[in-house]
Amino acid sequence: MEKDITDKILNGDVRAAARLMRGIEDNLPQAVEELRHLYMHTGKAYIIGITGAPGVGKSTLADALITSFRKRKFKIGVVAVDPTSPFTGGALLGDRIRMGKHATDKDVFIRSLASRGWAGGLARATLSIVHVLDAMGKDIIMVEAVGSGQGEVDISRVADTTLVVLSPGMGDEIQMMKAGILEAADIFVINKADKEGAESLKIQVEQMLGIIPQNKDKWKPIVILAQAVNGKGIEETVETVLEHKRYLISSGQIKHRRSERARLELVEAIEHSLRLHVNEIIDDDNFQNLTTALAQRKIDPYSAAEQVLNRTIIAKKPRKSGKKNQDI
Amino acid sequence: MEKDITDKILNGDVRAAARLMRGIEDNLPQAVEELRHLYMHTGKAYIIGITGAPGVGKSTLADALITSFRKRKFKIGVVAVDPTSPFTGGALLGDRIRMGKHATDKDVFIRSLASRGWAGGLARATLSIVHVLDAMGKDIIMVEAVGSGQGEVDISRVADTTLVVLSPGMGDEIQMMKAGILEAADIFVINKADKEGAESLKIQVEQMLGIIPQNKDKWKPIVILAQAVNGKGIEETVETVLEHKRYLISSGQIKHRRSERARLELVEAIEHSLRLHVNEIIDDDNFQNLTTALAQRKIDPYSAAEQVLNRTIIAKKPRKSGKKNQDI
Numbered sequence: 132m133e134k135d136i137t138d139k140i141l142n143g144d145v146r147a148a149a150r151l152m153r154g155i156e157d158n159l160p161q162a163v164e165e166l167r168h169l170y171m172h173t174g175k176a177y178i179i180g181i182t183g184a185p186g187v188g189k190s191t192l193a194d195a196l197i198t199s200f201r202k203r204k205f206k207i208g209v210v211a212v213d214p215t216s217p218f219t220g221g222a223l224l225g226d227r228i229r230m231g232k233h234a235t236d237k238d239v240f241i242r243s244l245a246s247r248g249w250a251g252g253l254a255r256a257t258l259s260i261v262h263v264l265d266a267m268g269k270d271i272i273m274v275e276a277v278g279s280g281q282g283e284v285d286i287s288r289v290a291d292t293t294l295v296v297l298s299p300g301m302g303d304e305i306q307m308m309k310a311g312i313l314e315a316a317d318i319f320v321i322n323k324a325d326k327e328g329a330e331s332l333k334i335q336v337e338q339m340l341g342i343i344p345q346n347k348d349k350w351k352p353i354v355i356l357a358q359a360v361n362g363k364g365i366e367e368t369v370e371t372v373l374e375h376k377r378y379l380i381s382s383g384q385i386k387h388r389r390s391e392r393a394r395l396e397l398v399e400a401i402e403h404s405l406r407l408h409v410n411e412i413i414d415d416d417n418f419q420n421l422t423t424a425l426a427q428r429k430i431d432p433y434s435a436a437e438q439v440l441n442r443t444i445i446a447k448k449p450r451k452s453g454k455k456n457q458d459i
Numbered sequence: 460m461e462k463d464i465t466d467k468i469l470n471g472d473v474r475a476a477a478r479l480m481r482g483i484e485d486n487l488p489q490a491v492e493e494l495r496h497l498y499m500h501t502g503k504a505y506i507i508g509i510t511g512a513p514g515v516g517k518s519t520l521a522d523a524l525i526t527s528f529r530k531r532k533f534k535i536g537v538v539a540v541d542p543t544s545p546f547t548g549g550a551l552l553g554d555r556i557r558m559g560k561h562a563t564d565k566d567v568f569i570r571s572l573a574s575r576g577w578a579g580g581l582a583r584a585t586l587s588i589v590h591v592l593d594a595m596g597k598d599i600i601m602v603e604a605v606g607s608g609q610g611e612v613d614i615s616r617v618a619d620t621t622l623v624v625l626s627p628g629m630g631d632e633i634q635m636m637k638a639g640i641l642e643a644a645d646i647f648v649i650n651k652a653d654k655e656g657a658e659s660l661k662i663q664v665e666q667m668l669g670i671i672p673q674n675k676d677k678w679k680p681i682v683i684l685a686q687a688v689n690g691k692g693i694e695e696t697v698e699t700v701l702e703h704k705r706y707l708i709s710s711g712q713i714k715h716r717r718s719e720r721a722r723l724e725l726v727e728a729i730e731h732s733l734r735l736h737v738n739e740i741i742d743d744d745n746f747q748n749l750t751t752a753l754a755q756r757k758i759d760p761y762s763a764a765e766q767v768l769n770r771t772i773i774a775k776k777p778r779k780s781g782k783k784n785q786d787i
Contacts (some may be wrong), residue, residue, distance in 0.1 A: 170759035393753035400764035405733045425721035431498035433491055436728035
């Protein structure tokens with residue numbers, strides 16, 4: 132059965148992929164099982180992260196990039212990590228409608244991922260959906276996420292190439308500093324470049340990049356002026372992405388990035404597994420008693436947490452024979 | 460020594476409080492120890508959450524509210540949870556400068572909390588700083604956080620009263636839907652009410668509130684027009700907050716909210732404790748080997764996670780005698 136789904140997805144079956152993605156989003160245990168099988172068949176796709184403040188035109192840019200990549204015959208997957216209301220039940224109008232023109236193109240698969248109320252790790256869910264798209268045979272996978280700097284998916288840890296989208300007149304300089312995206316970006320796209328201030332924003336970004344100590348072997352971020360809505364700057368963006376890809380491969384840095392991603396994924400998987408244990412605990416009567424005791428200040432949260440953990444999860448750790456032995 | 464710091468903070472010592480807050484932000488183990496002692500002395504302050512999209516004027520509103528609460532002799536603490544760049548080293552210009560006029564008022568304590576790169580739970584850190592302010596004897600603590608709906612601190616779970624700040628012409632209707640803040644708000648403040656569209660935004664919000672099924676015993680969110688920059692609507696906001704507080708107390712709902720908060724805090728403490736264990740594991744040689752195996756697709760992340768956990772943390776769980784026995 133699981134084998135069957137794996138095969139279907141490897142053959143690009145859209146329905147099987149969509150079902151698995153739903154399972155991932157709903158955090159179903161069998162989705163994890165299926166991902167285990169798929170995982171061995173992944174690692175071929177190239178991942179592009181697209182981030183920036185709300186309103187800068189990330190989706191419009193993604194849309195234009197799809198068109199351009201499709202001309203080059205690349206198969207495309209998109210994961211849009213978007214804030215969603217539990218109230219609206221997960222319906223995300225804007226992006227889907229806007230990218231609707233690719234709806235009839237079977238080599239384009241677009242998936243939104245609700246982030247609000249997401250119980251597990253958002254990075255884990257995002258990467259899981261990326262893996263499904265990868266296994267489906269997509270050559271390029273774009274991950275679009277709001278970059279508020281507020282604990283959202285750190286897109287640069289997930290992507291091979293990270294595009295940071297800015298637009299003039301949004302106080303971007305400050306936004307940029309705040310979100311720490313200067314260091315994360317491989318390419319800056321200044322969208323809505325017909326607006327006043329685009330050129331000066333470009334200069335500002337380039338000056339800021341000048342402040343960061345640049346290793347001469349290191350990729351120096353490129354700043355591109357674009358108008359995604361009418362395709363201006365899109366070819367340049369695509370060319371620059373491909374150039375960055377060649378750079379990552381020739382410098383060997385792609386290995387480093389992917390090892391980082393594997394590390395992130397392992398940590399997320401560990402936290403996921405631990406969270407399952409915690410969820411089990413939370414169902415416990417004792418947990419409710421502890422919560423009450425906590426609200427009444429009869430115990431502090433750390434002592435309460437220790438009680439819970441000692442009683443359930445944490446083993447008396449037999450110290451591994453290792454170079455570090457803190458017991459001595 | 461720890462006792463000493465507790466006493467100092469209980470006496471409102473600003474320097475001791477600031478040092479502990481730094482320890483919390485740096486995730487120092489002794490900060491947790493000190494929080495344990497302090498915790499028993501907390502639970503007296505009233506917590507107001509202020510959230511909304513970037514640029515709506517949350518800080519300006521917080522600033523105006525401070526002035527108004529101070530006229531009523533309330534002692535005030537503020538935690539501004541803000542995206543920060545690791546690059547700028549945590550310096551947050553805007554807010555601090557803006558609220559600088561309270562710098563000489565010893566009964567106002569304002570603290571920024573970087574959110575970017577925060578290794579532990581952001582909710583845990585925020586609540587920890589709230590506890591310090593509470594122990595210092597602040598009557599009202601405001602927590603200001605960007606509400607992008609992207610896994611940031613879910614302010615309504617931390618606060619007694621949640622203010623959602625909107626401003627005209629920012630596509631707020633959509634933002635609102637996306638972020639699911641309609642359900643979270645106790646009070647809406649439409650800031651920059653001199654701008655075109657303020658009145659119609661108010662009507663829109665009220666219409667949307669009309670859609671949500673309202674329990675007749677439930678607090679019905681109030682929508683207030685304000686211009687924080689010149690104090691307009693601030694008295695009304697303060698009065699409404701105090702009215703909401705009275706409502707929570709008389710309806711008994713404050714107990715429910717605080718029990719929810721305790722629950723959140725216990726879960727965060729458990730996750731914190733588990734994260735410490737995970738961090739220990741990550742230092743392990745074996746972890747690097749697993750990461751490499753993962754990047755090469757020799758193993759999947761979930762099997763790798765299982766290996767790590769079985770080897771270190773997870774005890775053979777002796778099933779507690781409880782009503783649920785899944786083994787049967």
